[in-house]
Amino acid sequence: MPAPTNTFKQNILAGIRQMGCWVGLAHPYAAEIAGTAGFDWLLIDGEHAPNDLRSISEQIAVLQASDSTVVVRLPNDDTALIKQTLDAGAQTLLIPMVESADQARELVRAVRYPPHGIRGVGYALARASQFAAIPDYFATADKEICLLVQVESKAGLDALDDILAVEGVDGVFIGPADLSVDLGYAPSADAPEIRAIVLDAIDRIAATDKAAGILTLDPEFIAECLAYKATFVAVGIDVLTLAGGLRDLAKNARKAADEL
Template sequence: MQSDENRFKTWMQTKGATPPLGSWIMSASPLIAEAMGYAGYDWLLVDMEHSPIDLAQTTSILQALSGTPSEVVLRVPWNDPVMVKRVMDAGARSIMFPFIQSVDEARAAIAATRYPPQGTRGVAAMHRASRFGTAPDYLARANDQVAVILQLETPEAVALLPEIAALDGVDAVFVGPGDLSGSMGLLGQINHADVQTALRDAAQAARRAGIACGIVGADPAKVRSYIEMGFSYVAIASDLALLMGAAKTAAASVRGQAAPQASGSAY
């Protein structure tokens, strides 16, 4: 199992000079996830929203990553307290919620991650998170180790950033560039000047609000540009995107063709 300290939560609180670097796990393969855990990333996000990863696979992936240096974030498919309860019992403790659109939705997400009286998380004694009942004082300590990350993916949600950041229990926000571009009428046009301006404004709004703000980019150059904008934690592509990029480049090289352009329009 990972250490008792949730390093991702600590990083979000300290907001150091070097943004923690992550990537997405979408392949549904515990073996690939474990390999990614040794690839030099500070954190890895297990994505249940935009991948075929189900609860049983999530548990296997969490087990595979538990012995690696990477800290784990789990993105649930929706702001659903039942799913949150199940993934937390499986061992997830840094939870990302997609498509938060209001302060009330943000409050509901926070409550789903906390045991009473701070929240509404259902209580069980026997599960992987408690080390099957052997972790000392798990119920008393669990709330303190939870990290909540809320995704803001429309201009309306980004406008609420100061109010959402002020809620007790929010550790970080995350701007989804793909959905933001779509909600702006610029679907897939992440590099459009208006989208880039909106992303920069969000990063700066988060800085003023004193909360960590993250983002994902398709390639190293894009991720570096996001760091320059002021994002405080970043991710590059996903296990599948990195695999496909290397696979396509290798095939093109053997055939004497130019390396294909990185796709990654979803980012």
């Protein structure tokens, strides 16, 4: 019995668009609600949301019952945390602030078992192997792990071609906010210059065997990124959706009360 098939990895490498949403409320109940929305993938954010390994593990568990694939963004490239998150059942990781081919190669090693990598062999304890119910997990896990690296700085952008040449990196996600700040602009992709840089990066990624990814809430820019063959595109953030909806509700309620 092999490791579960990573359909997200299969789809993005086949060029099949995957539409997703950020999950930052850091609670399994909220993640479970997001899992009913119909997105192809949901990203549990461990970088900017108040998540830890335990809360990430709980959210992975509830989302396994949904039709949405789980992607986990870690806070950094820490090898120990990568190991623990994979053991918790994540098959797709997004690692932020990748700035060189050497860093990308070390990440590939971190998600693979020996002799091709350095992932610790403790899968008998882990949800990843269904607690040792998958006898062939060690032999089959590597090919189902999807490694996405996040390029979001001038250094990363300058190294993009070298990063794209690293075998074992499945996709490159462009982080427009940090990239914009690093290039001296406001923290968004609103500036025409930043949009042009992002679209050029997506074009370069799509010209290789890697998948290109982006997060943007702007419908016009979403369409542009898709036209440039971005494959995994996040179009919303649960925190902002909830906050915006509640603020609109309160505003409308006050307006209705004032009109009486």
